[in-house]
């Protein structure tokens with residue numbers, strides 16, 4: 001085949017077959033019959049000094065935060081109707097906040113720059129006295145990955161309870177941590193839940209668990225904040241309206257810049273009174289933005305465009321999970337626990353470490369180009385000495401997923417051959 005044609009990579013997933021100096025047919029990189037064809041020569045792919053192959057198709061599965069704004073989002077940004085949002089005069093932000101409040105079944109909503117700020121403002125709104133306490137899981141984002149802002153900036157004491165592998169907290173332990181009245185104790189004000197649970201592998205919190213936590217909170221006059229950065233993934237997985245999930249919490253924060261694929265922004269929602277106080281705290285933290293319609297507009301597009309696509313992301317994660325599991329290469333995957341778009345792989349076989357696996361998937365060799373039929377670089381993250389994580393998202397197509405599988409299977413065979 002290679003003596004008759006060569007295959008020229010035009011990028012963005014397209015290949016052109018060139019015969020006798022003329023471009024004959026464009027082919028989609030990834031269609032199975034094209035792979036054999038593509039094996040012959042990807043003549044315009046170059047190896048650079050770090051050994052990485054320029055011109056490779058890079059499939060980035062490190063996080064769902066890496067998505068690019070869609071054309072519709074960019075157009076919406078360009079034509080957004082703006083006003084000064086600190087004067088409450090930005091019509092696009094007001095529309096976004098109204099739509100989100102309605103979607104969550106809450107009285108009001110507030111646009112904030114990030115999920116981290118949404119969580120911090122929520123904590124500061126529920127816990128207004130320094131030295132008060134919130135209860136959260138020991139693997140929660142608010143505890144692990146927000147620089148301890150609730151303690152550092154808000155003066156709130158986080159009381160940690162172990163997260164179980166399914167992202168929940170044992171309800172008896174939770175109940176036991178709610179403080180009684182005693183001069184020695186901080187005052188328990190808040191329980192923080194995370195849904196889906198990032199560190200626990202995108203787990204959807206069970207509805208019966210939410211009901212139970214709510215009843216503990218109500219009995220003890222404690223509020224609940226849900227870090228729902230990916231709560232729409234939870235609603236998609238359960239196939240229920242998101243309002244049915246967040247009705248068990250007093251407040252929720254949700255990110256537009258994760259699975260929904262918008263470039264920036266989060267929303268928080270709760271009662272009118274909660275949002276009025278949150279607005280003051282947002283301003284104090286420097287999160288009062290002006291003509292912020294340019295950021296709210298793509299978030300509005302994301303609500304229309306992206307929610308229906310979340311189910312595909314979940315399906316894609318399962319395709320990869322099944323492929324790795326079937327390979328039986330010492331990488332364990334809890335298929336039952338794979339609820340959404342975050343796939344955690346546990347490395348049981350010490351001959352491959354997550355770090356080596358991640359590094360090798362990123363690199364491209366000449367030999368693999370011949371076998372796979374193209375230069376494919378896959379990015380994912382090592383998250384522990386025995387764990388790696390990949391996250392599917394809106395910018396990844398089913399063709400991409402098949403390419404990822406080819407690459408993973410090739411790399412696993414290579415590791416096996418070398419041990």
Ligand SMILES: Cc1ncc(COP(=O)(O)O)c(C=O)c1O
Nearest residue numbers: 114115116117141198227229255
């Ligand atoms: C569960 C969860 N909460 C909050 C955040 C913080 O969001 P941001 O990066 O917008 O601050 C993240 C980010 O990954 C997250 O996964």
